[in-house]
Amino acid sequence: DAGVIQSPRHEVTEMGQEVTLRCKPISGHNSLFWYRQTMMRGLELLIYFNNNVPIDDSGMPEDRFSAKMPNASFSTLKIQPSEPRDSAVYFCASSLGTHSGNTIYFGEGSWLTVV
Amino acid sequence: AQTVTQSQPEMSVQEAETVTLSCTYDTSESDYYLFWYKQPPSRQMILVIRQEAYKQQNATENRFSVNFQKAAKSFSLKISDSQLGDAAMYFCAYRTDKNSGNTPLVFGKGTRLSVIA
Numbered sequence: 001d002a003g004v005i006q007s008p009r010h011e012v013t014e015m016g017q018e019v020t021l022r023c024k025p026i027s028g029h030n031s032l033f034w035y036r037q038t039m040m041r042g043l044e045l046l047i048y049f050n051n052n053v054p055i056d057d058s059g060m061p062e063d064r065f066s067a068k069m070p071n072a073s074f075s076t077l078k079i080q081p082s083e084p085r086d087s088a089v090y091f092c093a094s095s096l097g098t099h100s101g102n103t104i105y106f107g108e109g110s111w112l113t114v115v
Numbered sequence: 116a117q118t119v120t121q122s123q124p125e126m127s128v129q130e131a132e133t134v135t136l137s138c139t140y141d142t143s144e145s146d147y148y149l150f151w152y153k154q155p156p157s158r159q160m161i162l163v164i165r166q167e168a169y170k171q172q173n174a175t176e177n178r179f180s181v182n183f184q185k186a187a188k189s190f191s192l193k194i195s196d197s198q199l200g201d202a203a204m205y206f207c208a209y210r211t212d213k214n215s216g217n218t219p220l221v222f223g224k225g226t227r228l229s230v231i232a
Contacts, residue, residue: 033219043206043222050217089158097217100148100210101167104220106160 002026004107006092012113018080021110024073025094033104034067034077035091043091049075050097061086082114117142117209121223128197129231135182136192136226138207146212149183149190150220154204163205166190168212194228202230 005024013019025032034046047057049069057067064083069075079086089111095104118141128134140149151163166174166183173181178198182191194201204227208220 031217042224045219045221048219055217056219091160093160100212100218101165103162103165104210105162109158111158 004092004094004105006090006107006110008110009108010111010113012115013082015083015114016081017114018078019082019086019112019114021077021090021092021112023075023077023092023107025075025092026105027073029094029096029105030072031095031097031104032069032075033091033093033095034075035093035106037089037091037109038087046077046090079112082112084114087113117144117147117211117221119207119209119221119223121205121207121226123226124224125227125229127229127231128194128201130197130199132197133193133195134197134228136194136205136207136228138190138192138223140188140190140207140209142188142209142211144211144213148210148212149181150208150210151179151181151192152206152208152222153201154206154225155200155202160206164192197230199230199232202228204228 007022033048046059047067052069067077089109091109093106120139147168149166153161164176178195180193204225206225207223211218
């Protein structure tokens with residue numbers, strides 16, 4: 001079975017440009033998480049969804065960040081406008097949200113560089 | 116809010132030896148899960164082992180085992196017979212058991228493990 005699929009794997013963009021990161025969770029999983037990883041701050045939760053509904057977006061840095069989950073098999077994280085401090089690895093993860101012991105599976109990450 | 120602390124930014128171990136990575140956490144909850152994830156240079160996050168807080172028995176997965184001390188809020192990872200492929204960042208993580216499992220992981224800052232041949 002395919003794992004969590006993220007795209008793009010790498011993106012280099014100029015400051016001020018819009019960036020859209022995409023995620024396809026594992027089929028059948030009903031919880032989806034977006035994390036950001038930087039050297040300074042480690043792994044931070046940005047937002048998570050249960051059954052396509054955003055539950056907690058308190059980790060979203062500011063209004064420049066937005067996330068959507070229009071259906072159970074697709075989510076996007078958008079940054080508009082992007083800034084150099086947004087450079088990070090962005091992970092999407094999913095799990096079957098029936099039990100806290102269930103594994104949360106991570107995608108391979110999207111490495112974003114804003115110049 | 117729960118917090119997870121990994122006090123060792125870097126560790127090293129000789130191949131075939133044993134190493135222990137430390138993790139402490141802060142919570143007022145009684146029901147939760149604890150995890151260790153491995154992140155090799157590929158950046159892929161891989162689950163190593165999990166522990167249910169209600170279980171006294173320490174979890175074991177092949178060469179990986181934990182020492183779970185609930186009262187002390189400590190959750191260390193022991194890697195036996197270390198192999199070159201164990202070299203990676205290791206993250207300790209906490210997950211509350213509320214809301215029927217629909218909760219995120221809270222991560223520590225990680226420990227970078229080097230394995231010396």
